[in-house]
Amino acid sequence: MLSVAEALRAVLDHAAPLPPRRVGLSEALGCALAESVTADRDLPPFDKALLDGFAVRSADLAGPVPFELEVIEEITAGRVPTRSLGPGQCSAIMTGAPMPDGADAVVMVEDSDRRGARVLLSPRKPVSPDAGRLTRGREMRQGEGLLSPGARLDPVKLGLLASVGHADPLVAPRPVVTIASTGDELVPPDQVPGPGQIRNSNATVLEGLVRASSGLPDVAPIAPDVPEALRAVLSRGLANDVLLVTGGVSAGKLDLVPGTLAELGMTAVFHKIRLKPGKPLLFGIGPPRADGRPGTLVFGLPGNPVSGVVGFLLFVAPALKALRGLGAEPPEAIPARLSKPFSHRGDRPTYYPARLLDRGEPGGPAVEPLDWAGSADLRTVATADGFASFEAGDRDYEPGTPVPFLPLPRPD
Ligand SMILES: Nc1nc2c(c(=O)[nH]1)N[C@H]1C(S)=C(S)[C@@H](COP(=O)(O)OP(=O)(O)OC[C@H]3O[C@@H](n4cnc5c(N)ncnc54)[C@H](O)[C@@H]3O)O[C@H]1N2
Numbered sequence: 001m002l003s004v005a006e007a008l009r010a011v012l013d014h015a016a017p018l019p020p021r022r023v024g025l026s027e028a029l030g031c032a033l034a035e036s037v038t039a040d041r042d043l044p045p046f047d048k049a050l051l052d053g054f055a056v057r058s059a060d061l062a063g064p065v066p067f068e069l070e071v072i073e074e075i076t077a078g079r080v081p082t083r084s085l086g087p088g089q090c091s092a093i094m095t096g097a098p099m100p101d102g103a104d105a106v107v108m109v110e111d112s113d114r115r116g117a118r119v120l121l122s123p124r125k126p127v128s129p130d131a132g133r134l135t136r137g138r139e140m141r142q143g144e145g146l147l148s149p150g151a152r153l154d155p156v157k158l159g160l161l162a163s164v165g166h167a168d169p170l171v172a173p174r175p176v177v178t179i180a181s182t183g184d185e186l187v188p189p190d191q192v193p194g195p196g197q198i199r200n201s202n203a204t205v206l207e208g209l210v211r212a213s214s215g216l217p218d219v220a221p222i223a224p225d226v227p228e229a230l231r232a233v234l235s236r237g238l239a240n241d242v243l244l245v246t247g248g249v250s251a252g253k254l255d256l257v258p259g260t261l262a263e264l265g266m267t268a269v270f271h272k273i274r275l276k277p278g279k280p281l282l283f284g285i286g287p288p289r290a291d292g293r294p295g296t297l298v299f300g301l302p303g304n305p306v307s308g309v310v311g312f313l314l315f316v317a318p319a320l321k322a323l324r325g326l327g328a329e330p331p332e333a334i335p336a337r338l339s340k341p342f343s344h345r346g347d348r349p350t351y352y353p354a355r356l357l358d359r360g361e362p363g364g365p366a367v368e369p370l371d372w373a374g375s376a377d378l379r380t381v382a383t384a385d386g387f388a389s390f391e392a393g394d395r396d397y398e399p400g401t402p403v404p405f406l407p408l409p410r411p412d
Pocket residue numbers: 181182183185186198199200201202203246247248249250251252255277278279280301302303304305307375376
């Protein structure tokens with residue numbers, strides 16, 4: 001059986017960034033840019049007023065205040081000035097409007113007293129050239145490099161793209177992730193389970209985790225333990241970038257998932273990891289897709305709800321990040337220390353639901369392992385902040401012992 005680190009390496013070896021694609025700006029938030037972007041023009045494209053007021057020749061404003069000038073034009077944003085300023089002249093101007101020829105500064109309207117075609121200006125301090133104006137190209141010059149491949153598109157960078165007319169950036173797209181739940185015992189959350197049945201909670205958990213990883217979830221209908229139904233749902237997933245199947249991967253009589261995936265052309269990379277919870281996790285690569293995209297990353301997550309969560313955090317989340325061109329790295333664990341004694345028994349490294357008690361302590365936050373009933377107990381995990389990890393082997397831990405902590409995503 002592989003260790004967690006070996007299994008993660010195998011997953012990341014197969015998780016190359018998705019082929020880049022052009023998307024609209026509203027779809028590109030959080031994506032990695034896959035091209036260089038340059039300025040299509042000078043910005044601002046003209047010397048522009050930064051104040052509502054009067055565009056002046058600063059040389060006219062020497063000596064005692066007030067300065068009386070002739071107002072020759074009114075220039076609003078979006079209009080183009082038609083007259084140049086001569087000595088003793090000014091133009092009324094609004095913020096964002098192009099400065100008229102001859103003007104080199106703006107005096108704010110609050111410092112003025114308009115008298116019909118004339119104005120008295122009483123600036124509070126000497127008016128130097130450039131006061132109240134932004135010169136052409138001050139923000140960027142045409143052809144100047146703005147963003148490089150790999151830049152993560154946050155709201156401000158998207159605004160920058162908008163301002164240079166780059167409305168369909170080439171990005172590593174969000175992976176489409178099919179979530180397939182299997183098992184005769186499952187009914188949807190809005191139904192009352194019959195004898196022997198339970199509600200499908202895994203699909204909801206996984207859908208949220210996919211969204212928290214910026215993937216696009218495609219939730220398939222529950223597949224009963226019938227080969228044809230399972231085949232239909234798994235085929236649907238093999239058309240997408242990632243397929244998460246929950247349930248049916250261990251040794252039970254109706255654990256049909258690995259065989260059906262193999263029939264559909266998936267190549268298994270590993271099945272079973274030294275890990276608790278989540279031992280029977282299956283990982284494989286689907287057949288090449290019709291449009292030339294690489295084969296689907298297939299994760300057969302164990303049906304037990306907490307096994308699916310841990311499998312997602314340890315393997316699926318890093319894979320989604322790698323597909324999005326954001327680096328192939330292990331999930332980030334927080335160094336923490338135990339708040340109380342803890343006994344670990346077992347031959348598999350264990351991820352144990354735990355709560356963070358404080359966050360700012362030297363040596364890392366204190367973590368409290370919870371009273372947990374094992375991989376079927378999702379309720380306890382709902383009160384956890386994440387998972388404290390313990391090595392394989394029987395050991396009694398003292399309070400204060402350092403333990404890595406794997407956080408659950410907390411959407412804002
Ligand atoms: N003989 C063995 N038995 C088991 C082994 C083993 O190695 N040998 N491994 C155990 C471990 S560890 C796990 S974890 C489970 C995983 O089993 P499967 O992936 O085959 O999952 P199922 O048997 O289908 O379901 C397990 C459990 O989870 C419930 N479940 C399934 N799907 C959902 C869902 N969508 N929402 C909520 N709950 C779900 C299901 O009803 C079962 O209770 O196998 C052990 N057995």
